[in-house]
Amino acid sequence: MKVSYQWLCEVVDIRDVAPEALAARLTSAGLAVDAVEPRVQGIRGVVVGEVVACAQHPNADRLKVCEVRVSEAEAPLTIVCGAPNVAAGQRVPVATVGAMLPGGPIGRARLRGVESCGMLCSAAEIGLETRLLPKEQTEGLYILPADAPIGADVVAYLHLDDVVLDIDLTPNRSDCLSIRGLAYEIAALYGREVRLAAPSLAASGQPSPVTVRLETDGCPRYDARVLEGLNDGPSPIWMQMRLLAMGVRPIGCIVDVTNYVMLEWGQPLHAFDLDQVHDRTIVVRQAEEGEELVTLDGIPRRLSADTIVIADPDRAIGIAGVMGGANSEIRSGTRRVILESAVFHAASVRRTGQRLGLRSEAQQRFEKGVDPVAVRAALDRAASLYTELAGGMLVGDAVSVRRGAPVDAEGEQIVEFDPLRCRGLLGADVADEQILQVFDALGFTTDRSSAVWRVTVPTRRPDITREADLVEEVARMVGYDQIPSTLPQGATTAGVLTRAQQMQRVTRHTLVGCGMMEVFTYAFTHPSQLDALRIAEDDPLRRTIPLARPMSDDRTVLRTHLLPSLAQVAAYNLAHGNPGAGVFEIARVYVPNGLPLTEQPEERVQWAGLWFGQVPQRVGERARPYDFFDAKGVIEAWLEALGCRGQAEFQRTEKPWYHPGRSAEVVVDGRSVGTFGQLHPQTAEHLDVPANTLYAEFGLEKIAALSHPTLRVNPLPRFPMSLRDLAVVVRSTVAVADLVHAAKAAADRIEPGVLESCQLFDVYRGAGIPEGKVSLAFSFVYRAADRTLTDAEVTNLEHAVLDAWKDAFQAELRQ
Amino acid sequence: MDINQIERELQTLGETAIAALEAAADLRELDEWRVEYLGKKSRLTGISREMGQLPPDERPVLGERVNALRGHLTTAFENRARQLQQEALARRLGAERIDITMPGRPHPLGAVHPITRVIEEIEDVFLGMGFQIAEGPEVETDEYNFERLNLPKDHPARDMQDTFYLTDTLLMRTHTSPMQVRTMERMRPHAPVKVIVPGRVYRRDEDDATHSHAFTQIEGLVVDRGIRMSDLKGVLEQFAKAVFGPDQAVRLRPSYFPFTEPSAEVDIRCVHCGGAGCRVCKQTGWIEILGAGMVHPFVLDLAGYDSRVFSGFAFGMGPERIAMLKYGIDDIRLLYQNDLRLLQQFTRVVG
Numbered sequence A: 001m002k003v004s005y006q007w008l009c010e011v012v013d014i015r016d017v018a019p020e021a022l023a024a025r026l027t028s029a030g031l032a033v034d035a036v037e038p039r040v041q042g043i044r045g046v047v048v049g050e051v052v053a054c055a056q057h058p059n060a061d062r063l064k065v066c067e068v069r070v071s072e073a074e075a076p077l078t079i080v081c082g083a084p085n086v087a088a089g090q091r092v093p094v095a096t097v098g099a100m101l102p103g104g105p106i107g108r109a110r111l112r113g114v115e116s117c118g119m120l121c122s123a124a125e126i127g128l129e130t131r132l133l134p135k136e137q138t139e140g141l142y143i144l145p146a147d148a149p150i151g152a153d154v155v156a157y158l159h160l161d162d163v164v165l166d167i168d169l170t171p172n173r174s175d176c177l178s179i180r181g182l183a184y185e186i187a188a189l190y191g192r193e194v195r196l197a198a199p200s201l202a203a204s205g206q207p208s209p210v211t212v213r214l215e216t217d218g219c220p221r222y223d224a225r226v227l228e229g230l231n232d233g234p235s236p237i238w239m240q241m242r243l244l245a246m247g248v249r250p251i252g253c254i255v256d257v258t259n260y261v262m263l264e265w266g267q268p269l270h271a272f273d274l275d276q277v278h279d280r281t282i283v284v285r286q287a288e289e290g291e292e293l294v295t296l297d298g299i300p301r302r303l304s305a306d307t308i309v310i311a312d313p314d315r316a317i318g319i320a321g322v323m324g325g326a327n328s329e330i331r332s333g334t335r336r337v338i339l340e341s342a343v344f345h346a347a348s349v350r351r352t353g354q355r356l357g358l359r360s361e362a363q364q365r366f367e368k369g370v371d372p373v374a375v376r377a378a379l380d381r382a383a384s385l386y387t388e389l390a391g392g393m394l395v396g397d398a399v400s401v402r403r404g405a406p407v408d409a410e411g412e413q414i415v416e417f418d419p420l421r422c423r424g425l426l427g428a429d430v431a432d433e434q435i436l437q438v439f440d441a442l443g444f445t446t447d448r449s450s451a452v453w454r455v456t457v458p459t460r461r462p463d464i465t466r467e468a469d470l471v472e473e474v475a476r477m478v479g480y481d482q483i484p485s486t487l488p489q490g491a492t493t494a495g496v497l498t499r500a501q502q503m504q505r506v507t508r509h510t511l512v513g514c515g516m517m518e519v520f521t522y523a524f525t526h527p528s529q530l531d532a533l534r535i536a537e538d539d540p541l542r543r544t545i546p547l548a549r550p551m552s553d554d555r556t557v558l559r560t561h562l563l564p565s566l567a568q569v570a571a572y573n574l575a576h577g578n579p580g581a582g583v584f585e586i587a588r589v590y591v592p593n594g595l596p597l598t599e600q601p602e603e604r605v606q607w608a609g610l611w612f613g614q615v616p617q618r619v620g621e622r623a624r625p626y627d628f629f630d631a632k633g634v635i636e637a638w639l640e641a642l643g644c645r646g647q648a649e650f651q652r653t654e655k656p657w658y659h660p661g662r663s664a665e666v667v668v669d670g671r672s673v674g675t676f677g678q679l680h681p682q683t684a685e686h687l688d689v690p691a692n693t694l695y696a697e698f699g700l701e702k703i704a705a706l707s708h709p710t711l712r713v714n715p716l717p718r719f720p721m722s723l724r725d726l727a728v729v730v731r732s733t734v735a736v737a738d739l740v741h742a743a744k745a746a747a748d749r750i751e752p753g754v755l756e757s758c759q760l761f762d763v764y765r766g767a768g769i770p771e772g773k774v775s776l777a778f779s780f781v782y783r784a785a786d787r788t789l790t791d792a793e794v795t796n797l798e799h800a801v802l803d804a805w806k807d808a809f810q811a812e813l814r815q
Numbered sequence B: 001m002d003i004n005q006i007e008r009e010l011q012t013l014g015e016t017a018i019a020a021l022e023a024a025a026d027l028r029e030l031d032e033w034r035v036e037y038l039g040k041k042s043r044l045t046g047i048s049r050e051m052g053q054l055p056p057d058e059r060p061v062l063g064e065r066v067n068a069l070r071g072h073l074t075t076a077f078e079n080r081a082r083q084l085q086q087e088a089l090a091r092r093l094g095a096e097r098i099d100i101t102m103p104g105r106p107h108p109l110g111a112v113h114p115i116t117r118v119i120e121e122i123e124d125v126f127l128g129m130g131f132q133i134a135e136g137p138e139v140e141t142d143e144y145n146f147e148r149l150n151l152p153k154d155h156p157a158r159d160m161q162d163t164f165y166l167t168d169t170l171l172m173r174t175h176t177s178p179m180q181v182r183t184m185e186r187m188r189p190h191a192p193v194k195v196i197v198p199g200r201v202y203r204r205d206e207d208d209a210t211h212s213h214a215f216t217q218i219e220g221l222v223v224d225r226g227i228r229m230s231d232l233k234g235v236l237e238q239f240a241k242a243v244f245g246p247d248q249a250v251r252l253r254p255s256y257f258p259f260t261e262p263s264a265e266v267d268i269r270c271v272h273c274g275g276a277g278c279r280v281c282k283q284t285g286w287i288e289i290l291g292a293g294m295v296h297p298f299v300l301d302l303a304g305y306d307s308r309v310f311s312g313f314a315f316g317m318g319p320e321r322i323a324m325l326k327y328g329i330d331d332i333r334l335l336y337q338n339d340l341r342l343l344q345q346f347t348r349v350v351g
């Protein structure tokens, strides 16, 4: 909220506190001041002048030569002016020779042969808030009131020397949405008095001409007064300036007074044209479902039954607490008004505003709760301003109608407060006397007759309802810097990662250790992203959870698959000249139990990897794209880190987004934990990534359940190993894993465990190898646990393996 | 035979042999020298044999001379051999010289994403202080995200967190705070509760340099008998020193969150100027880093911890903001762009 420093000073005397110092103090008390800005800067020597004569410039169609009086004593100045609205008799801001404007200094100038001794100013030129002024005041000269004193300094006259504090109020401090509330806060901080009394209007004993009927619990209190004889002119310049400084648009005196009093007291007011209110009767009721009302802004609104309306017996005339209706609007010619000051149900006002997309100043105050004490005070303050400034006369006394629980000063809260518990909660040694001082300063009254105090909180502080709130007031006023640093004194606890958390960390660091880069992508995606996966229309992956109101067209649902996100990373990086990389992400996919969603979905933690582009090149090696075995190597390392590699099998997978011949499902202890492989060429094309791109996805919860939590070392072998190499020629379709299995089985038949390892070390196709066949070279390690194997034993084992291969795969020994 | 003649011959032989030894240029020539001067067919061996023809009283004298010469030549030979071996080694090493400025054979280094890097670092700090780590659902209920946190429907404070709703009652969590409630419900009646909750959260904010519709948070919660606001300050001070350096300090400023009372914004000393005041900290010397407060009694009671017996503190911080401060990243979108040119800078583990 923007706040005028000058206005504050009028209500609580803080002229000895510079605006910056005030801002710092307010911030440290929890009212964060975002900015302290002079209303206008760099203006000097601009005075009120009267245009006594205005003639056409002899040499220029668009210019006028004006005689401008800036002092009663001296002769008028000749000033050339280009503003279309200049006319004799006007009082206008005059920048005399030597004056300073934000745009620069003003000197004597010759304009088309006529010497000009200064400049007549527009609203923008003197730094007024043109955004808030009516159009006619921003085009051409800014015309001052006819009673503006000639020669007066415009800066002082228009209060341009004011300073505006921009306070970022937290939603609990609705009391500070007014000069009054801020004054109480500042008074408490500086130990000053608040000089703002509720005006007292003498009762006439005459009843109010208006009848008020409350037909809904949404309005617990409605006060109103009728005034007549009002003129429809502008409000005084000082009032307009205060409204401008606080960011409110001046309109005309009748409306300006309601806004001014709202800023002053925090209580929104509304004025209806009495002559438009049928039967002089105000009815506050719930709207009919679908009822229509054209609001002040000229927009027809369809109302819901949840909306509270102000009506006359025939029709709605305003949306309670949000915006008035056009049918009872104050217009030029309005002479008689009904002035409303009421309390409306906060949540209902908020819902109505949200539904209509409105966020009026009144609504912002009602939805946070208003001070019942201010209801009558603000009404009377506005009524007296009408009589002072707009010629208004009171007709009858105020009417005040209530419904339900009393909404007035009796609504004061009494809050129990234990000073011991306060000290305990803060960990700070704040003495009773100090606490008492805080409460006094805030205007709370304290009953200390028992160990637990009873603190009476005025109605202007609806945010304080329980002890913790009072503890915060104490801490805030004493200063949070008075709270020392300690550590919790309870039982010591051990901080350890859960198994699932360990699994995530091991996965992350193993993949990083394999040279992969971790990425972080958004969970929101578009359903069409799944088209690239080549899955059926009814595939479960297509059951994505939609956002009710997405912010952008391309992020409308929660993702069920990580491939599109990673593919975007690849496409982005390739487009930006990165040659390629392996990237991965550990993230969730969101799997609904049913759609439309009725309960929280399952959130599955996965890691997904993508290898795209070229493998980082080494000196002397040719650049090459990533291939299946790059990915498989990483996955084997990951399985190794989890202690699952020995149990892992690689089987072919049918997942449609993979190349059918170059993809695998990883099965650990008979359970699938994930898949990987080269992308199907159509998938790659659809995702705008190269054809050789590889993808992997694994469920972390699945593997966590399979990985054994303890590590036991094997004793070191006591006997030497025997090494043998064997190269065989087989059909290209024979799987290496099958050969290894068969070799182990054959050796095991002779002596279980004797074949310690059997590893492929060379693959050869070409000269000497028939078409459709391949030469595979393996190195074998044989070892017995209880003796050194003899040559004969090893040769026997080797023969057994070869025989098994010959039988099962028609393998031929390569010479 | 004349002993004098032999002695002269020995004299000459010695001089010739030493000269020849010096002339031997490599190990092969050296071996030839050894055969010629010390071998079975050498003149020196011949003289030894011929000594038998001398009178007995002259033999020992000459024998001594012959042995002395053999010893002298053997020592000279060994020295020369060592010398030649060293020269040969030096030549070989010279030939084996490589360009040590050529690049090493690379081990591709991966990198942890800066967001998770910061999260892990913070997790470790709090693990060290005895906190557990919990995770929670990102799709939350209105009840847990708001209502049980003292944010009833139609409460103006809901404006502080514009929400992605999925249905009337389900939403993308706007903060990790619902896990305060879920953790207490899981733990009750045990105390102390000491937990941090890292995770993704979502808000309807337009993406710009400082906002993202998706970001991460780390929630902290401690509930026990006798927990004080000073404990909050102390714990956060430990955190700040661990993550931002031993000279750090924290400052608490009053603020408002519906689920804490009293509430605070927490500042640390500006990481750019060290507290002297600069553009980044708007000349204050402090930068806001997290929100915190004492758990609201409403929240405690509803979660099953009697607020007359238990108290607690909670805090919430943004790993993105911390990463941006720590690493000098000025636009949050860079963290989600996943440009390898940025990520590769995090192959450096220290820092």
Ligand SMILES: [Zn+2]
Residues within 6 Å of the ligand: B270, B271, B272, B273, B274, B275, B276, B277, B278, B279, B280, B281, B282, B283, B285, B286
């Ligand atoms: Zn700084």
